Amino acid sequence: MATLSDVARRAGVSPATASRVINGSSKPVTDELRERVLAAVAELQYVPNAHAQLLARSHRSAVGVIVHDVSDPYFAEITRGLQRVATDQGRLLMICNSYRDPDRELEYVELLRGHQVAALILAGSGYHDEAFTRQLNEKLAAYEATGGRVAVIGRHEHSGDAVMPDNRAGGHLAGRELCELGHRAIGVVAGPRILTTTTDRLAGLRQALAEQGRELPEHRIRYAEFDRDGGAEATARLLDADPGLTAIVALNDSMAIGALATLRARSLAVPRQVSVVGFDDMPIARDVTPALTTVRLPLVDMGVRAMSLVLGAEAPAPRVEVLSAELIRRDTSGPAPAQRREATTSAPRARRADAAS
């Protein structure tokens, strides 16, 4: 690899001058020397060693991002928002997938810190895990102590600024909608219970039911992976245990798609026999058939805000921005079938007649 001094030698100038030409320094250089340097760069196909540069100018310009998985639409959208702002400001993003592994999350914080990022953004649910939360907080605090900026998206329990989708309100929206449609036997296809996102959404849902004097018994909840297959499987378990269900809330859209797959496999008509409500409003939600009723979160905006917070002026105290959820009515939700309402027992098909309550 050609180095700067190779270029300088070839151009017959000092490395200092070469550097100035290459970086468009404010220090003036005569046109003749400039030309010579540029020519040498072209001839040698010179590319500056980024590590050496980064080391020399102790600049911190890149921003580190830790997400569950960029190719998961939820995070893809958030990342889009992050990128938009970062690009505007000429910042490079270093994106890391934690695949929801707490240890990996911790490692990535170190890694990114080691890479001298100017700021750190963690997106994705927090964990109900005291020890881990404390550890992560220590690391983040240490990073902030050295001038690093931190923002989290969708997790409240950490130091630094936070952008929070209103998961609880979203859960409430879904619950209220189904209640108003007359559903009483509502099952929930939930993500891992260790995630705060799961419990927050569940809490909102529970509250909506409570307002109608109902409750959400634990046996009507199935926890599984937060993805399509998890949703399919949880739905199957739910239906096996309680065939009288008239509605299913999936705690994210991927799971909802899995739920629809299971319902289709069992020839249950959506929404005539069973309604389905998702969560997140990922782009694909409108393209499944029937189009998915879901709770929309302003994902791109969440990314934009987080990045703005972290690149903007420092605040005396951590800021929290809550972004609200919105119900998007499409075609997977409809009135509860009269004859199926509140099929309280759980024997096979037969008992769909007893309209309870």
Next chain:
Amino acid sequence: MATLSDVARRAGVSPATASRVINGSSKPVTDELRERVLAAVAELQYVPNAHAQLLARSHRSAVGVIVHDVSDPYFAEITRGLQRVATDQGRLLMICNSYRDPDRELEYVELLRGHQVAALILAGSGYHDEAFTRQLNEKLAAYEATGGRVAVIGRHEHSGDAVMPDNRAGGHLAGRELCELGHRAIGVVAGPRILTTTTDRLAGLRQALAEQGRELPEHRIRYAEFDRDGGAEATARLLDADPGLTAIVALNDSMAIGALATLRARSLAVPRQVSVVGFDDMPIARDVTPALTTVRLPLVDMGVRAMSLVLGAEAPAPRVEVLSAELIRRDTSGPAPAQRREATTSAPRARRADAAS
């Protein structure tokens, strides 16, 4: 930020010793000193400066990857394959999204070279653009000349090893299937014509029709962006121009999903009135309704192979691995409706009666 010498000073040892402890060097260090160093590291929350490390050990270990967009399922799957191999070998991946902007692609090659990556992988279609292709090739050659390894996925026109999905055979598969189902009025929803992927797939399709003595007239092809909205829009244009179409081939699954949306909006039954065949077999293909008939490409495997090539032994000459495509029959394809076959003119609805040929 604490530095290595801070740690060393605090532990009362030399930086050399501190470094050895921290990196688990082969050189032995007495337990007592080791303890002291480790304690100092913990107290100072020391994290080595990655740039300094990378500069000091001139090790090239990371691998650069340039894709269109990681959150596009096509590339997400490929990336999964790349990751798998890279992780196994303890390599870090630097992933860059070019968003199909040739200039950005060129920039990223430089950027990654500047970051001293051990290898470079470019995934995604090539361009029909001589000037660009030449430029990129020069850059890649310069990189290879300094010991860098290069592999491309899905583009043939560059130096370095190549992993090629058999786009042409895939197009042929789709075309033959539709011919066998009796379709004669076949429209194509294509990606940008500047992409070699588009033209390769189209060529295969054309060949399949030619084998049946048919041809694919240019007016039955609509070029648009390689995404859902592009597919929806192209389908609309296609249908406007030629309402007698009984089948649509979309040149990737995202476009196929857009096509399904347009068909649904126009109340055209799939596959009864119109068949649809996609391309790629992204995960979502099985979850749309009707489930998408498509041409499967071994995306993950493509990633695995490319990374293996690039991290494996160097070959005297560039290698090319061609991976074959496979037709996946699902529910969007069916026999051509008898009365709609080969509606050759293009006036409005009325002429669906003339069953030609």
Next chain:
DNA sequence: TCCCTGCGGGAAAGGGCTTTCTCTGCGGTA
């Protein structure tokens, strides 16, 4: 007893770049 060996540790030389500081030579003012 002397020399050699080997081990644990430190000094110091990079690695490639940026940037401050220094130096030279020129034009302009007193």
Next chain:
DNA sequence: TACCGCAGAGAAAGCCCTTTCCCGCAGGGA
């Protein structure tokens, strides 16, 4: 003419690590 100031170029001091080379010392063989 003598001096000042400044523009343009280079020398050199870092930036933070890794790693080679070297040194001192203790133990073992002759």
